[in-house]
Amino acid sequence: MKRYSGISVLREALRGNAGWTRAWRDPDPKPHYDVIVVGSGHGLATAYYLAKEHGIRNVAVLEKGWLGGGNIGRNTTIIRSNYMIDGNTRFYELSLKLWEGLSHDLNFNAMVSHRGIINLAHNQAQVNALVRRGNIMRLNGIDAEIIDREEVRRRAPVLDFSSEARFPIVGGLWQGRAGTVRHDAVAWGFARAASALGVDIVQNCEVVGFLKDDAGRIVGVETTRGPIRAGKVALAVAGHSGHLAAKAGLTLPIETHILQAFVSEPLKPLLDCVVTYGAGHFYISQTDKGGMLFGGDLDGFNSYGQRGALSVAEDVATMGKALMPSLSRVRIVRQWAGVMDMSMDGSPIICKGPLDGLYLNCGWCYGGFKATPASGYTFAWTIARDEPHEVSARFTLDRFRRGEAIDEKGAGPTPGLH
Amino acid sequence: MRIHCPHCGTRDHTEFSYGGDATVTRPPLEDGDIDRWHAAVFLRPNPKGIHREYWHHALGCRSWLIVERDTLTHRISATRLAGSDEGAGS
Numbered sequence: 466m467k468r469y470s471g472i473s474v475l476r477e478a479l480r481g482n483a484g485w486t487r488a489w490r491d492p493d494p495k496p497h498y499d500v501i502v503v504g505s506g507h508g509l510a511t512a513y514y515l516a517k518e519h520g521i522r523n524v525a526v527l528e529k530g531w532l533g534g535g536n537i538g539r540n541t542t543i544i545r546s547n548y549m550i551d552g553n554t555r556f557y558e559l560s561l562k563l564w565e566g567l568s569h570d571l572n573f574n575a576m577v578s579h580r581g582i583i584n585l586a587h588n589q590a591q592v593n594a595l596v597r598r599g600n601i602m603r604l605n606g607i608d609a610e611i612i613d614r615e616e617v618r619r620r621a622p623v624l625d626f627s628s629e630a631r632f633p634i635v636g637g638l639w640q641g642r643a644g645t646v647r648h649d650a651v652a653w654g655f656a657r658a659a660s661a662l663g664v665d666i667v668q669n670c671e672v673v674g675f676l677k678d679d680a681g682r683i684v685g686v687e688t689t690r691g692p693i694r695a696g697k698v699a700l701a702v703a704g705h706s707g708h709l710a711a712k713a714g715l716t717l718p719i720e721t722h723i724l725q726a727f728v729s730e731p732l733k734p735l736l737d738c739v740v741t742y743g744a745g746h747f748y749i750s751q752t753d754k755g756g757m758l759f760g761g762d763l764d765g766f767n768s769y770g771q772r773g774a775l776s777v778a779e780d781v782a783t784m785g786k787a788l789m790p791s792l793s794r795v796r797i798v799r800q801w802a803g804v805m806d807m808s809m810d811g812s813p814i815i816c817k818g819p820l821d822g823l824y825l826n827c828g829w830c831y832g833g834f835k836a837t838p839a840s841g842y843t844f845a846w847t848i849a850r851d852e853p854h855e856v857s858a859r860f861t862l863d864r865f866r867r868g869e870a871i872d873e874k875g876a877g878p879t880p881g882l883h
Numbered sequence: 884m885r886i887h888c889p890h891c892g893t894r895d896h897t898e899f900s901y902g903g904d905a906t907v908t909r910p911p912l913e914d915g916d917i918d919r920w921h922a923a924v925f926l927r928p929n930p931k932g933i934h935r936e937y938w939h940h941a942l943g944c945r946s947w948l949i950v951e952r953d954t955l956t957h958r959i960s961a962t963r964l965a966g967s968d969e970g971a972g973s
Contacts, residue, residue: 707929718925720903721954766901769931769955774884776897809925865925866917878924881901 466661469572488653489660494667494693499523500848501686501695503672504702506537507826509655510841511701516662519849524664529671533652536703539803540834541726541760543739545582545643549601552859552871553812558607559856560839561642567838573654576647582640582739583617587632591743595638610639623735624789631787632744645750651837675713683822699824699848704804706827713820718809718865720880722763723802724831725773729795731755747784757795759785765881773802805831810870811883815844815860817851824848830883887962890944902937905949931955937965
C-alpha cells in the first residue's frame with residue numbers, strides 16, 4: 466500500500482495524477498480462511514482490528530453487494546457519545562476516542578469533524594432530563610455541557626427563536642467532541658487499511674447458507690461464489706441479521722425496520738453543528754458539500770425494502786420546518802432508506818455463539834454508524850480471544866432472558882419504539 | 884401502502900397503527916417456563932418475505948386486523964379481522 470501524504474498529493478499533482486493505484490485488492494475468495502466476516506460495514510472495521518490488534522490476517526470480508534452500499538453508506542454520518550446507561554456509556558466513548566485518531570490510524574482522511582451536537586430542550590422537564598444525562602456523562606469522563614437559550618442561539622442562530630415558535634427552545638445539552646464523519650470514507654479507509662494487512666475483501670458474494678460439521682459446529686459459509694470454509698464465522702450484517710441467522714437456525718430478539726434520511730440541495734454555510742429536536746424525533750446537520758442532511762422516525766413496521774413511505778417524509782419535513790422555518794424553501798434532492806436491526810431493548814449484541822464457530826454483531830438499531838470503530842474493535846477482540854471485551858461485555862444475546870436489558874429509552878420490548 | 888379493512892374498505896396505512904408479529908402466542912399466565920416467555924416477549928422470526936402481522940385501524944373502525952404482507956415488496960396478500968377465521972380477501 467502506497468502511503469498517502471501531502472508529498473504524495475503534490476507529486477501526483479505534478480505528474481497528472483497518473484500514479485495512483487487501486488486502494489484495495491479485489492481477490493477471488495480462497496477455499497479456506499481463519500475468520501470469515503460477513504458484511505462490509507462494521508465487518509470491515511472488525512477485519513482491520515483482527516489483523517492489526519490480534520495478528521489474524523487470513524481473513525475474508527464477504528459483501529453481498531458493493532463496498533459501502535449497505536448501512537455504512539446510508540446513514541446521517543453523526544458521531545457522539547451522549548449515552549447514560551451502564552453498558553452504553555463506556556462503549557460509545559471508546560468509539561468516539563477511536564474516531565479521534567482514525568484518519569491517522571488508517572492513513573485515510575475520513576473527514577472526522579468534531580463540530581459538536583446540541584440536544585435541544587423545550588421545557589423545564591427536558592432541561593432536567595438533560596442535566597441528569599450530562600451529569601452521568603461527566604461522571605463517566607465524557608464531555609457534556611448544559612447551555613441556555615442564548616448559547617443555543619449563538620451556536621445555531623438559524624433555529625426558530627421567534628415568539629411564534631410552536632415549541633420554544635429553552636436550552637440544550639452540548640457535546641463538543643461529537644460531530645460528523647464522511648461515511649463513505651470510513652468504508653474506503655477501513656477497506657484500504659485492512660486489505661494492506663492481508664484481508665481479502667470479496668464483493669458481490671452473498672452468503673446463502675452455512676456449512677456445519679457433524680457436531681453442529683459452523684465451519685464455513687455457502688455463498689453465491691461457492692462454499693468457503695473457515696475456522697470462525699462472524700456476522701455483522703445489520704438489518705439482515707435476522708434473515709441470515711435464520712439460515713443458521715437461530716431466532717434473534719430483533720425486528721428489521723426501515724429508516725429514511727434526506728438531503729437537500731447544497732446551500733452556503735447555515736448550520737455548523739449537529740442539532741437534535743426535543744419536541745419530535747428529528748436531527749439535522751449540514752454536510753461539507755452544503756446539503757442539509759436530516760432524518761426522523763422509523764417508518765414503523767417490519768420491512769426489508771430500502772425505500773420509504775411518503776407519510777414519514779412529510780412528518781420529518783414538518784418537524785424540520787417547525788425547528789428551522791427557513792427549511793421550507795429548501796428543496797430535498799435525495800431520499801433513501803436503510804434497513805435497521807432493531808433490537809428488543811435498543812442496544813446492540815456483540816457476542817460469541819450461541820452456535821459453536823459463530824460470532825454475532827447485530828442489533829444496532831439506527832445508531833450503528835457512530836459505533837463502527839468500537840464495534841469492530843471489540844468484536845475483533847471477542848473473535849480472537851473467545852471472550853468479550855470489557856467495554857462490550859454487557860451486549861450479550863442472553864441478557865433478555867436474564868432480565869438485564871440495556872434500554873436507554875425505557876421503551877420496553879417493542880423494537881419499533883426505540 | 885394501502886390496507887384493506889374488512890369494515891371500511893381500502894385505506895392508506897397511515898390510518899392504521901402497527902401491532903407487530905401476529906404469529907407470536909403468549910403462554911398462559913400460570914405458565915412459569917422461562918423459555919416460552921422469553922420466546923414470546925423477545926424472539927421474532929423477522930422474515931424477509933411473507934410476514935403475518937397485526938394492524939389496528941386506529942383512525943377508522945378501531946378493529947384489529949391480521950395482515951399478510953411481504954416485508955420486501957410491501958405487497959399485501961391477505962387481510963382478515965383478528966379473532967376470526969373469515970377471509971376478507973385482499
